[in-house]
Amino acid sequence: MSAKPPLPHQPVRGSATGRPIMALLDLLGRRWSLRVLWELQGGPLTFRALQTACDGVSPTVLQQRLKELRAARLVIHDGGRGYALTEAARRLQPNLMALQGWAEDWARETPGGSEEQE
Amino acid sequence: MSAKPPLPHQPVRGSATGRPIMALLDLLGRRWSLRVLWELQGGPLTFRALQTACDGVSPTVLQQRLKELRAARLVIHDGGRGYALTEAARRLQPNLMALQGWAEDWARETPGGSEEQE
DNA sequence: TAGTTTGCTACTGAATTCATAGCATAGCAG
DNA sequence: CTGCTATGCTATGAATTCAGTAGCAAACTA
Numbered sequence: 001m002s003a004k005p006p007l008p009h010q011p012v013r014g015s016a017t018g019r020p021i022m023a024l025l026d027l028l029g030r031r032w033s034l035r036v037l038w039e040l041q042g043g044p045l046t047f048r049a050l051q052t053a054c055d056g057v058s059p060t061v062l063q064q065r066l067k068e069l070r071a072a073r074l075v076i077h078d079g080g081r082g083y084a085l086t087e088a089a090r091r092l093q094p095n096l097m098a099l100q101g102w103a104e105d106w107a108r109e110t111p112g113g114s115e116e117q118e
Numbered sequence: 119m120s121a122k123p124p125l126p127h128q129p130v131r132g133s134a135t136g137r138p139i140m141a142l143l144d145l146l147g148r149r150w151s152l153r154v155l156w157e158l159q160g161g162p163l164t165f166r167a168l169q170t171a172c173d174g175v176s177p178t179v180l181q182q183r184l185k186e187l188r189a190a191r192l193v194i195h196d197g198g199r200g201y202a203l204t205e206a207a208r209r210l211q212p213n214l215m216a217l218q219g220w221a222e223d224w225a226r227e228t229p230g231g232s233e234e235q236e
Numbered sequence: 237t238a239g240t241t242t243g244c245t246a247c248t249g250a251a252t253t254c255a256t257a258g259c260a261t262a263g264c265a266g
Numbered sequence: 267c268t269g270c271t272a273t274g275c276t277a278t279g280a281a282t283t284c285a286g287t288a289g290c291a292a293a294c295t296a
Contacts, residue, residue, distance in 0.1 A: 008225030014153065014173050020225035021218045025152045031253065034143045035132065047274050055132050058254050063275065073228050077274090088227065092220055098213050100139045106206055107126030107138035110191050149252095149284070165243050176285045181244065195243090242293075252283065262273075 005068035027072055032057055032065050034096075037085070040075065041093055046082035123186035145190055150175055150183050152214075155203070158193065159211055164200035 006012040006027040008020035015022035028034050032054060039045065039053040051062055066083060069075040074089040085093070124130040124145040126138035133140035146152050150172060157163065157171040169180055184201060187193040192207040203211070 008221065008228055014150070014175070016173075020221035021156070024217060024221040024224065025156060029147065029149055029152050031147055032132070034147050035140075038139070038143060046272085048272075055134070056255095057132070058256085059275070060255085060277090061253055064253090073224075082273095088224055091223070092217075095213055095216050095220065098216075099142060099210075102210055102213065103126065103138035103142040105209070106142065106191075109206065110126050164241085166241075174286095176287090177244070178246090178286085179284055182283090197242095200242090238296090240293100240295075243291095245290075246288085248286090250283105250285070252281105254281065255279095257277085259276075260274095263271085265270080266268085 005071040007072060023072075027068060030065065030068070032061055033069065036062070036065055036069065037074065037089060037092065038096060040083060040085050040089075041096065044078060044081040044084035050083055123189040125190060141190075145186060148183065148186070150179060151187065154180070154183055154187065155192065155207060155210065156214060158201060158203050158207075159214065162196060162199040162202035168201055 006023045008023045009018050010023065011018055012023050012026040014026060028037075035054055036050065039050060045053060047059075047062070047066075051057055051059060054062065066075060066077075070077065073086055074092075075083055076086050077083050124141045126141045127136050128141065129136055130141050130144040132144060153172055154168065157168060163171060165177075165180070165184075169175055169177060172180065184193060184195075188195065191204055192210075193201055194204050195201050
């Protein structure tokens with residue numbers, strides 16, 4: 001039913017080598033993966049709170065992503081507090097924060113606010 | 119036909135705020151986006167070379183991603199040498215390299231090689 | 237002229253994602 | 267106990283995206 005979650009040491013979609021970076025690229029390159037990690041940075045969230053934080057993702061996909069992220073040991077589910085980042089995911093946090101800094105510079109030099117695309 | 123590419127200052131899929139980080143998360147959260155940036159790190163590649171580097175992505179999707187990445191000013195197409203990262207994308211490079219380092223640590227502490235998932 | 241490579245598009249089917257509704261469980265007030 | 271609320275999660279069908287194959291026009295080689 002569900003595609004197996006991407007893990008290091010295993011072939012993933014788009015790369016049969018099993019290189020960890022490829023598994024990570026596959027994992028993070030799925031819809032809402034990055035966003036979930038981003039929203040979880042502030043602390044644990046319940047399933048519904050997380051869903052709200054992600055602008056109402058469909059529970060189907062959120063459930064799928066959480067399943068994958070849990071398999072990858074990036075997220076754990078603490079019955080009491082909800083979903084939280086693991087120690088490993090927390091080491092990824094600085095990189096995500098760096099992404100934000102980058103994005104702001106990027107926004108400054110990228111048209112798109114006033115221009116219309118299409 | 120094609121969805122408009124995510125850009126900063128504009129609402130994107132999953133976030134209407136226009137925050138740059140959300141546009142970036144949407145852009146990078148599409149299949150092959152991160153991979154394309156990754157493969158382009160070594161230098162310019164022609165469309166077909168890039169396609170090969172990405173384990174034979176379908177040209178349809180590659181074309182779509184390149185279109186988006188060009189709209190976002192992360193990739194440019196130099197007729198002679200092929201597709202290349204822009205100055206802005208090159209500033210993103212250290213973060214991607216950091217991801218690789220992280221992925222290797224992650225692999226060390228994540229089962230998946232010998233275990234079977236499902 | 238033929239042969240190759242380039243970027244790119246058409247077409248069809250498979251996979252993923254979306255949106256809505258709903259379920260079972262648990263806590264808590266009355 | 268009953269009624270209310272919140273939790274995590276699942277079912278369904280439709281929409282969107284992606285995949286896989288084939289093929290095109292232009293540029294370059296010889």
